[in-house]
Amino acid sequence: MSRPDAKQVKVMTEVAGVPQDTEVAERIARSIGPAFDGFAPVAGTLPMDLEPATFLLVQNAGVSK
């Protein structure tokens, strides 16, 4: 996963229905870039059978030490 650049951000905000101008898009790209960088080692590596509700299973199983 790579961080979106300002041009991509501009398109994404338009698709989201809340279009932003170029200056805001540049600012957004700078702000969220580190989150994409930080998550990059995980992105694209998850096994197919993992789904969000797994969290609840692990949470309930992890009560006792």
Next chain:
Amino acid sequence: MSGEPALMSMIDVANAIRDRKISSREATQSCLDRIAKWQPHLNAYMAIETEEALAAADAADAALAKGKIAGPLHGVPMAHKDMYYDAGKVTTCGSKIRRDFVPTTTSTALQRLKDAGTVRLGSLQMVEFAYGPTGHNPHYGAVRNPWNVDHITGGSSSGSGSAVGARLTFAALGSDTGGSIRMPAHFCGVTGFKTTVGLISRAGAMPLSQSLDTVGPLAQTVEDCALLVGLMAGADSADPTTSTRAVPDYMSAATGSMKGMKIGVPTAFYVEDLDPEVARVLDETIATLGKEGAEIVKVELPDQRQLSAACQLVLAAEAAAFHKRWLIERPQDYGAQVLMRLQNGLAIPAVSYLEAMRWRGAALAAHLAAVTGVDAVIAPVAPMPAVTIAESDIGNSHDAEAVIQRITRFTRPINYLGLPSLSIPAGFTAKGLPVGMQLIGRPFDEAGLTRIGAAFQRATDYHQQVPKLP
């Protein structure tokens, strides 16, 4: 009874009212007297409801005279973060957009405290829509730290931290999505309890991120917080995400010692890039925990930066979705910083958001494997004590997000994992600013954290310190 009733702990004042050593009116008037003195300095309250509070206190006293006790907090005055819906009362959520919003329902958490007998003092300030870690608010003004009014309270439960710190309420609800209970507790020198995701109903609490939002209290002591958590916890048909597991007796846990408890000290991340005074307090806290009988062990936690990044992706996307209508219709009515952060969420692709959600279970499993046999992990709440309001007034500057991420560095990973975390006052800087430490527990083990935290507070007196009027 000698001294100011407002300086008592919540449990002590509840007991004193029930035993008729003081009346609810006296306790309420004591809080109102302190509010009148401190509010001009702190801006902690959003609304102060003097007449209504005194009338409710009188009603509580009258009921008690007839032998009727509503619950364990009968007649105890309180105010909460202005995002808990209270039917018929304006609930601003710290925003211009909801300046005149009057909910028609009452939040489950608040209702359960009302059922326990509490008296409403008013409502407390907060960061706009609970989306900021410093305590600034462009619509209602920054809330100020009672230990030094030039410094931040932390956010987003800024009024809760400030008001409890100055003893303007016996306790206050906060909410914690990325650290918003623990940071004000740390910066303002009070106890704050971020609960396990799913322990307390979020029904009627303003949403920010449905996956990360948690309800919890700030108060003077661990026991106060534990009693409040116990009163609020448990299944709620209005919030089907709330756990159906039985609620333990947290108050009996508070009487236990630290003997037999194993506390983990992280070998990385939480011990890096610390302000020297925070590092000193961490060392002192570990020493106290060991002296009180806890076994101290090193723990190697998984990469916390990845957890933090995942938290950012989830929070940004969910917050933007909640606010999309107003982002289209009323963008001019947001403060600059909150608007900026909400806009960030528009650029999180659905696949990235869902990957972050899918990884959550695996990440929690990895964390639990790393802390096998450990009751709690000790860590600073933030790398630094409270900075000044001026130096953290970042608005929508290019550096704003980086500054926000630094302040919330040690809290966000815990929100992503959905774990409970108890913030306890643990020391002071040379300049008199409080420093808090967080005890991070296992899922739904608020009882274990209560046991450790209460034992720590029996061995220390940081939580009993009261700031002086400026």
